[in-house]
Amino acid sequence: MPEIRQNPATKEWVIIATERAKRPEDFITAETVKEQVPDFDEDCPFCPGHEESTPPEIMSRRLNGNWSLRVVPNKFPALIPEGEPVREKEFDLFRRMDGLGQHEVIIETPHHNASFGQISDEKALEIVTAYRERYRILSEDKRFKLVKIFRNQGKAAGTSLEHPHSQIVATPVVPLHIRHRLEEATRFYDDHGQCVFCRIIEMEMKEKDRVVMEEDGFLVIEPFAARVPFETWILPREHHATFGETTDSELRGFAKVLNRILEKFLRGLHNPAYNLVFRTAPTGDEEEEYYHWHVQIIPRLTTPAGFELGTGVYINITLPEVTAKFLRKV
Amino acid sequence: MPEIRQNPATKEWVIIATERAKRPEDFITAETVKEQVPDFDEDCPFCPGHEESTPPEIMSRRLNGNWSLRVVPNKFPALIPEGEPVREKEFDLFRRMDGLGQHEVIIETPHHNASFGQISDEKALEIVTAYRERYRILSEDKRFKLVKIFRNQGKAAGTSLEHPHSQIVATPVVPLHIRHRLEEATRFYDDHGQCVFCRIIEMEMKEKDRVVMEEDGFLVIEPFAARVPFETWILPREHHATFGETTDSELRGFAKVLNRILEKFLRGLHNPAYNLVFRTAPTGDEEEEYYHWHVQIIPRLTTPAGFELGTGVYINITLPEVTAKFLRKV
Numbered sequence: 001m002p003e004i005r006q007n008p009a010t011k012e013w014v015i016i017a018t019e020r021a022k023r024p025e026d027f028i029t030a031e032t033v034k035e036q037v038p039d040f041d042e043d044c045p046f047c048p049g050h051e052e053s054t055p056p057e058i059m060s061r062r063l064n065g066n067w068s069l070r071v072v073p074n075k076f077p078a079l080i081p082e083g084e085p086v087r088e089k090e091f092d093l094f095r096r097m098d099g100l101g102q103h104e105v106i107i108e109t110p111h112h113n114a115s116f117g118q119i120s121d122e123k124a125l126e127i128v129t130a131y132r133e134r135y136r137i138l139s140e141d142k143r144f145k146l147v148k149i150f151r152n153q154g155k156a157a158g159t160s161l162e163h164p165h166s167q168i169v170a171t172p173v174v175p176l177h178i179r180h181r182l183e184e185a186t187r188f189y190d191d192h193g194q195c196v197f198c199r200i201i202e203m204e205m206k207e208k209d210r211v212v213m214e215e216d217g218f219l220v221i222e223p224f225a226a227r228v229p230f231e232t233w234i235l236p237r238e239h240h241a242t243f244g245e246t247t248d249s250e251l252r253g254f255a256k257v258l259n260r261i262l263e264k265f266l267r268g269l270h271n272p273a274y275n276l277v278f279r280t281a282p283t284g285d286e287e288e289e290y291y292h293w294h295v296q297i298i299p300r301l302t303t304p305a306g307f308e309l310g311t312g313v314y315i316n317i318t319l320p321e322v323t324a325k326f327l328r329k330v
Numbered sequence: 331m332p333e334i335r336q337n338p339a340t341k342e343w344v345i346i347a348t349e350r351a352k353r354p355e356d357f358i359t360a361e362t363v364k365e366q367v368p369d370f371d372e373d374c375p376f377c378p379g380h381e382e383s384t385p386p387e388i389m390s391r392r393l394n395g396n397w398s399l400r401v402v403p404n405k406f407p408a409l410i411p412e413g414e415p416v417r418e419k420e421f422d423l424f425r426r427m428d429g430l431g432q433h434e435v436i437i438e439t440p441h442h443n444a445s446f447g448q449i450s451d452e453k454a455l456e457i458v459t460a461y462r463e464r465y466r467i468l469s470e471d472k473r474f475k476l477v478k479i480f481r482n483q484g485k486a487a488g489t490s491l492e493h494p495h496s497q498i499v500a501t502p503v504v505p506l507h508i509r510h511r512l513e514e515a516t517r518f519y520d521d522h523g524q525c526v527f528c529r530i531i532e533m534e535m536k537e538k539d540r541v542v543m544e545e546d547g548f549l550v551i552e553p554f555a556a557r558v559p560f561e562t563w564i565l566p567r568e569h570h571a572t573f574g575e576t577t578d579s580e581l582r583g584f585a586k587v588l589n590r591i592l593e594k595f596l597r598g599l600h601n602p603a604y605n606l607v608f609r610t611a612p613t614g615d616e617e618e619e620y621y622h623w624h625v626q627i628i629p630r631l632t633t634p635a636g637f638e639l640g641t642g643v644y645i646n647i648t649l650p651e652v653t654a655k656f657l658r659k660v
Binding site for chain 2: 001002003004005006008010011012013015016017018019020076077078079080082083091093094095096097098099100146148150151152155156157158159167169171172173175176177178180199200203206207224275276277278279296298302303304305306307309310311312313315
């Protein structure tokens with residue numbers, strides 16, 4: 001019997017289609033990173049010696065003249081830091097504005113083949129520290145309403161460049177999709193006097209079935225209404241509305257847990273394509289009680305089709321309880 | 331300079347990233363249907379002679395014992411017509427219900443390689459008539475709140491079967507994604523006393539830049555805030571909230587226009603993968619003034635990545651005015 005589940009934080013329904021059920025092992029792909037990818041690629045714009053291929057550096061970490069991490073503007077930015085966030089309207093119907101914003105690339109490492117899950121926890125900390133630094137700086141620009149950190153790994157996840165990198169986009173609007181999520185979280189807070197994510201953490205730790213790991217102040221779960229097989233959330237146990245408020249000691253725990261879960265993905269699923277996105281409150285909402293930053297990892301092992309596009313409801317062919325058990329064992 | 335545009339019907343923002351601009355010709359793929367796909371496939375469960383591979387027929391069109399169209403339950407249904415739409419809640423947090431609904435497949439033709447764009451208008455009419463018949467019947471079941479017709483073409487669009495087919499899913503809930511769209515349409519109606527889609531039709535016909543074709547009572551446009559290259563809408567000029575209300579003469583025009591635009595896709599873009607989804611008001615809302623059924627075609631020429639998943643904002647690398655011009659000329 002299929003089951004329909006509701007994400008308590010967003011109120012989105014998900015169909016768990018048990019009639020199509022796949023076992024976690026069925027998702028293992030043939031590829032493995034280590035065997036196929038070299039440490040250096042002559043044609044890669046992010047490899048050392050090709051620094052001229054990127055726009056001028058925004059920041060970097062260097063030791064003895066060699067960089068270990070660089071942040072550069074995206075060469076083909078979705079948004080640029082020019083123009084004004086002024087709405088224009090045509091025929092009293094078609095609203096548009098300048099593509100104002102900022103679009104940065106974090107080149108995580110000089111090594112072409114050293115991604116999360118294959119690096120030391122210290123190196124992971126260097127990367128997430130750069131995330132936090134850029135997040136904080138971009139958040140202070142009053143023209144920007146949301147600072148979104150994300151990471152695309154693998155062709156199926158929409159990335160064109162193999163070299164380990166993340167991206168940050170600052171937008172001049174709070175997207176509708178985000179606003180709806182904030183509204184639902186606020187409504188939960190109104191009803192219960194508690195942040196919905198704090199409640200999820202409490203209940204998942206009690207139920208245990210969907211917990212992948214819990215350490216260093218972070219809980220990793222396969223969410224109750226997982227949209228796709230192996231959808232994974234990393235939740236800080238400490239309540240902060242935005243990632244920018246993370247303390248140094250929390251950041252150290254986060255780096256370790258993030259590195260560990262992506263190692264599980266790499267080992268258990270043989271380097272699946274995935275998108276990793278930070279969920280965080282809009283800028284200026286740092287003090288809010290109702291939102292709670294977290295990270296979502298969305299593996300691209302299945303292809304959403306017409307039903308998903310037309311209803312927003314995902315059909316998931318694997319129970320999160322089953323994928324959680326699989327990942328715990330890896 | 332990138333531009334941010336808002337969909338007037340949904341209030342969703344889209345980034346038109348001109349810095350990454352591609353020409354329409356850049357999306358042409360190497361494949362063509364006619365050369366590669368045979369009329370009959372021994373292994374296809376939908377080809378004639380393999381009727382035993384599907385669950386028992388719901389309906390069919392037959393002449394002299396040969397079928398020209400069959401409707402069958404999906405063998406691996408997302409939802410099944412059993413159970414009750416009763417919500418259960420665990421820990422006062424995790425809400426679930428039975429996977430009640432219906433999931434049907436319309437096998438459009440006995441020919442393995444005869445899809446929209448390659449068939450006669452009469453044949454197209456037969457298919458959309460079956461859509462309407464099943465739509466009407468499923469809409470009458472009080473347990474179902476939304477009847478969604480969609481069609482996945484090509485691997486990139488998530489289909490596993492090549493044989494021309496469409497799907498219908500009846501759901502026991504109105505998904506959040508749909509509810510938000512209805513709310514925005516209602517708000518527009520409140521503000522303007524006019525259906526937002528009627529207004530879009532009026533303005534697009536005045537502006538002309540995004541119109542692909544206009545005939546037989548239907549307008550085909552590349553929408554102002556197109557999320558992906560070649561996103562295409564087919565709008566009936568006559569206001570009806572749901573597809574079920576379409577009259578016979580309107581249906582004839584719709585079949586022709588649908589067949590014509592998909593022929594343009596086939597010829598101009600060499601058989602791109604796409605999802606086609608019907609947008610229609612929930613069941614019971616047939617009399618509404620504020621919603622206006624239409625069809626969206628969403629080609630899968632690009633891959634949405636972390637930014638899209640994390641913000642709901644699409645980055646489109648081609649202007650709809652440019653793709654409209656291209657399609658007008660095909």
